[in-house]
Amino acid sequence: MSVRTTTRRRQLGAMMRKLRARKGLTLEDAGRLVGVSKATVSRYETQAGPVRWIVVEALCREYGATDAERRAVVDLAKDAKQQGWWSSFADSIPESMNLLLTLEDEAVHEDHFSCVYVPGLLQTRAYNTALQKANEVPLEPEEIERLVNIRMKRQEILRRPKPPRLWAILDESVIRRVVGSPATMNEQLGRLLEANESPHITLQVLPFAKGAHAAALGSFVTFGGKEPALDVVYVDFHTGSLFLEKEEELERYRLAFEYLRAQALDMEASSSMIHRIRQEL
Numbered sequence: 001m002s003v004r005t006t007t008r009r010r011q012l013g014a015m016m017r018k019l020r021a022r023k024g025l026t027l028e029d030a031g032r033l034v035g036v037s038k039a040t041v042s043r044y045e046t047q048a049g050p051v052r053w054i055v056v057e058a059l060c061r062e063y064g065a066t067d068a069e070r071r072a073v074v075d076l077a078k079d080a081k082q083q084g085w086w087s088s089f090a091d092s093i094p095e096s097m098n099l100l101l102t103l104e105d106e107a108v109h110e111d112h113f114s115c116v117y118v119p120g121l122l123q124t125r126a127y128n129t130a131l132q133k134a135n136e137v138p139l140e141p142e143e144i145e146r147l148v149n150i151r152m153k154r155q156e157i158l159r160r161p162k163p164p165r166l167w168a169i170l171d172e173s174v175i176r177r178v179v180g181s182p183a184t185m186n187e188q189l190g191r192l193l194e195a196n197e198s199p200h201i202t203l204q205v206l207p208f209a210k211g212a213h214a215a216a217l218g219s220f221v222t223f224g225g226k227e228p229a230l231d232v233v234y235v236d237f238h239t240g241s242l243f244l245e246k247e248e249e250l251e252r253y254r255l256a257f258e259y260l261r262a263q264a265l266d267m268e269a270s271s272s273m274i275h276r277i278r279q280e281l
Contacts, residue, residue: 012051020045022063025063027045072227111257113256118175120151128147132147132148169205189281204265204266206265213259214257222253
């Protein structure tokens, strides 16, 4: 099995670059301050090869990182090689899914905006099976079953003793689009109603009546870590996926989500709308 760059390693590199740039140091300057070569500092920032957490901590101190930033980065360095439960699938899943699963596994909170389908963490088995069968490239039954099993396994993070805080905003089209069959959709809407009763899940519906909104270009997810500087936005396109981590990109999506929360129905009204649409089925 090939060893892929973990998202911990990827985030570590991004944070080390960000902290050094904020301090205004060159690679050579940074290396000289802690007694390592320019090449070593560069390697730490470009996800290549192993890292020593004690060097990472020393660099953070020279960069003037806050205590919270330093702890978060050192934790990343200590666990940079750690693989998740999905590592056995690594050779048969795309790199984008490898990154997505790692982000999801480590998130403290997740903010979802969905304009086409129910977020993966809230999908029923029948609903996800119907989605896999709708793939433009027909999949073999065994492959469909494998992909559905991965999706169901992902949902176990919501049953942890300390699950991530999940906030999902669904465009009205998501709950009106009948995926699979009326019976499948009935079950799926029931799952959403149950989810909105959970203490760690907030679900809102953005009704058609609200018109244009702040995320008209598509669905996205913000994965939040222990430190905001480690947040990543995931944008899924039909032709691929983007992982955004620049501060200006993060702020744009954070602001969009705040607008969406303000435009969407509150939890009670959202559940009432889902219940009405379920009855129509």
